[in-house]
Each structure stands twice: as structure tokens, then as C-alpha cells.
Amino acid sequence: MSKPSFDRPIILGIVGDSAAGKTTLSRGIAEILGPQRCTLICTDDYHRYDRRERAANGVSALDPAGNYVDILEQHLHLLRQGQPILKPIYNHDQGTLDRPEYIEPKEFVVAEGLLGYATRAMRDCYDVKIYLDPEEELRVRWKVHRDTSKRGYTAEQVLESLKKREYDSPTFIRPQRLFADIVIRFQRPPGANSSAGAPETDHRLDVAHILRPTLPHPNFSRLIEAVGDGSVGFELTRDEGKPVDVLEIRGSISDRRAERVEEYLWEHIPEASHLRDDLGRYDGAAGRAVSHPLALTQLLVAFHMVKAAQGVHAV
């Protein structure tokens, strides 16, 4: 095996509740960075108990006590050092703990899951930390849609499982929101009536990025001027009592203006132009029903990954 051409991998965390959109975001970012350069792992594989055992002992899969949190810390730390891991596997279909999987970190590692920021030792491993916090009604709809169409549950079973998590979510998942560099919130446009929000109109959703001053964000004030029509907003406010900027991108943004945002972002990392040619291109303009807010969100996160890589990989 040849020595990798980078000093250590750049680690992206994507945390959020069930069906918050973690996998969609992970895959989109890997597509931009180049799948051949990305290792995706799921931190939900570190369950201490299989489904049968949980039924017997009553420990929730969302409770850190029901997970090998220390091993997850260790594995994130090893990946950050560029070392391989033998990652456990939780089989979501069968509810069993299966044969572990050998994982070697590539240039970028995307670690998504429910409990990625549960401890300080974990949080210290990431270069970029994202928390997905969609409007709750959307999340419920996404969960019902996914679990009935892909996981073989009935809508009633999904709603029942959400009910069961009414304690776990605010207790174990939600507090991690505080530790993200960027909180990403997909939401329906103001004034949309509550029946709006069927899957076929997801591309119309607005997105808000709550930007904590823990990353070198681009100067969005100038971007707003460049876009000009209010389809991108930028505002200083407080979140959880602390100063943040909020970047808003409307689902109604035009193709042309979305491209202008993309250009603006790349101008901020001219050192990465060689990478850019190589990267999956933002194809917001190409398709019907493409969500500009989603595509630009993916690009913004990828932007921070490339920025982080420049600090580390350009030695």
C-alpha cells in the first residue's frame, strides 16, 4: 500500500435526529468532493446491544449508555490520525450486530449519525461539525415517507416510534445542536400553508444556516449585494443566547443567481482551483425539481472541507 499523499484526513460530522436528512447531505457532499476521495461512516453502528437485547433491558439505542461511546471516540481519533479501524456493524434490517468492517480513511471522512457530538473527545475529532435541524413537521413527514417506503414499516408504526422517542430526542440528540459549527434548518417558505410540504415540493424549501463563529465563513454581506434580489439573506442575531450569523437561501432563488453564489464561493478558495476542476460540479441549473437550497448547502459544507484541507494537506 502506498503512503497516502495527505497528512491526515479531514473529518466532517453530520449529526441530527432520525430522518433529519443526514444521509442525503453526506452523499451530496461526497459527490462534490469526489467519492473516490471520501470515506463515509455511520456512527449509529456502535450499539452495545442488538434489538432483542434492547427489548429485554429497555435501553434505548439513542441513549449513549446503549452505545460503545468510548470505542466511537477511539475510532474517530484513529481515523483522524489516518489509521484504519475495524468498525462494528449494526444491521438495521435484522436488528443484529454483525461481522465488523475494515475501513481505511481517505482524504475526507464523513461521519454521520445520531450521537456524533455526545462527548468532548468525539467533538475534538472533527474539522467541520454540522447539525441538521429541519422544521419538525418536515422531519416527521420525511421519516414516515422513508420508513414506509424503504424500511417496510406502516405509517402507524413510524408515528408510534416517534412517540417513543419523545424522551430520547430532547435528552440525547437535541443537546448536541449546541456544538455544531453550522446548524442547517430546512423549512417551508413563510406563508406556505401547513398542507404544503409534500415530497414533490421539497425543492421549494428554504434553508437557514446558523453560522457560529467557529469556522472561517466567507463574507456573505458582499454575496448578498452581488445576488441583489433578496433570495439570499444574511443576518446577525443570537441562537441559544449566543451571537451567530444566519444565512438564508430561498427555495425560489433563480438558477442564474444560484450559480452566482457558487462562483462567489469558489472565488474564496482560489488555491483550490485545481481541485475544483476535479470536483463533481454543482448541477443546480441542469435539472427539473432541483433544490437550490440543498445543492448550495452541500457546496457550502464542501467549501469548508476544502478550506480545512488546505490548512492541513498543503504541507
Place this chain on the structure above:
Amino acid sequence: MSKPSFDRPIILGIVGDSAAGKTTLSRGIAEILGPQRCTLICTDDYHRYDRRERAANGVSALDPAGNYVDILEQHLHLLRQGQPILKPIYNHDQGTLDRPEYIEPKEFVVAEGLLGYATRAMRDCYDVKIYLDPEEELRVRWKVHRDTSKRGYTAEQVLESLKKREYDSPTFIRPQRLFADIVIRFQRPPGANSSAGAPETDHRLDVAHILRPTLPHPNFSRLIEAVGDGSVGFELTRDEGKPVDVLEIRGSISDRRAERVEEYLWEHIPEASHLRDDLGRYDGAAGRAVSHPLALTQLLVAFHMVKAAQGVHAV
């Protein structure tokens, strides 16, 4: 979880070919050191392929290429640092790779298996390295006995499997002998005819310890004088072309003289007297058909573990 009262675990390696006596020695040493203070792991659990896959790809389970050698290195290193591991499991009955097992290192870790000294990174993790090298005829007899009585094979199948390993053993296992601090060789007494060596006479076997000058061995010359009757021998010679001492203990040693050897060893670690009271006692004198060479071998290895612990744990 309370912080352990020791700085880092002391790691013992026990390597040798199949049925060389690794498990017997590991358990005996754990018994002396106190099972509550010992973590036993088997390095044969790191197979990359299950039995079905090996049948298809032809990679031997004894070939380092068929094992996650880098993960084994990593896990030994983590254990040495006192960190837990999520150890893979190879199910010898089914030939499958199963759900991994959470292991926390106690004060002493005994790692036994076929490939424990395969790489420098592994070898650097041990405080004491043992290689078991019994007389080959004995090992074949032990293997047939174990695999037919405990693993459900016929004698023909066992001999067939030994034949298959005629390449693997000298290629992958045997070269590790060179890296041991102590090579332990059980053998039949000189002049015993070749039909001797049924299981019921194993307690009569002699043992030779080939002592490389890589550990602080006690001064055995004075022990020989103390024992006096030639049932313990000590000789300077060469092994694999390099200087070694060879300690020999005859199967015919008397109970009284065996006890004298035990006393002599403990006199060399007076600092450990508080440990000694706590340790499992050498019960060579108690039973019928007890092997003094085996019991004293266990004690000698335990002696080195306690010595190593004194350097590390007495802070």
C-alpha cells in the same frame, strides 16, 4: 468507572503453533496472577476471511495476508495504553466472523495466538514474549487428542490438516520463535522410548527454557546449587547462532525440590510479597500427576510479569 490503580497493563505474549500448549499456559499464568487481574485475548480472532471465503480464495488462516495484522497491531497498542478495544471474534466452531466483543484491559493482559510476533509493531507491545516450541511428536499427539476430543474431528482429518500446514508452519509461525524472550520446549526425558508420551504421562515431561538475555532472569546458577541433585540444569549455549542460557527442569523433580525452586523465585522479588499473599499459590505438592515442569514454567513466566509490573506499576 473508576480510574484503574495502575499506569498501564503489563502485556504477555504467548505464541506457538497449533496445539503447542498456548491456552494451557495462558490459563495457568492467569491462575497464578489472579484471574480478576488478568485479561486474556486470542490473536487468532483477527481473520480477514471466514471459512467459506478462505475455501474460495485459498488464503490460509495462518498467512498474515489473511489477517487484519494492522488492526491487531493497533489493538495491542491500545491495550498497552490501557484503552478498551472492540475485538473481532472468529467463531472456531462455525468458521464465521461474529459480533465483536468489548474488552477492557486489566492489570495484566495475556495475548496468545499463532501470529502475535509477526510484525515489529506487535512485538514492541509486549513486556514478556514467550514462544512455545514443544517436541514435534508431542505437539502432533496433543493436536490429535484435542481436535478429536473437543473439536469433533477424526484423527485422519487432524493429520490431513497438519499436512496442509506443512508450508504455513515453517513460513509464518516458526520464524517468530526468534523474537521470544523465552522459548519453552516440553520434551520427553532422554531415553524414553517413542511409544512413551501418552497423555497420562505428560506430567513426566521435561521442560527446557531457552533464555535470551532480553529479560532480567534470576541467577539460576545459585538455584542449581540449592537444588543440588541435577533435577534442574542450567547451561550456557547458542540458539539460532546467538548466546542463550538454557534452564532445564526434569519431570522427575521431587515435590520438595520443586518447592525450593518456588521459594527461590519469590526471594528475588521481595517487593512483591504483598502480591504473593494474594496470588494463586503454586500447588505442585498437592495433587497426583501434577507436572512440576509445567507448574514451575507458569510460575517463572508469572515472575517476569510481576517484575515488569514493578517497573511500571510502582509509581
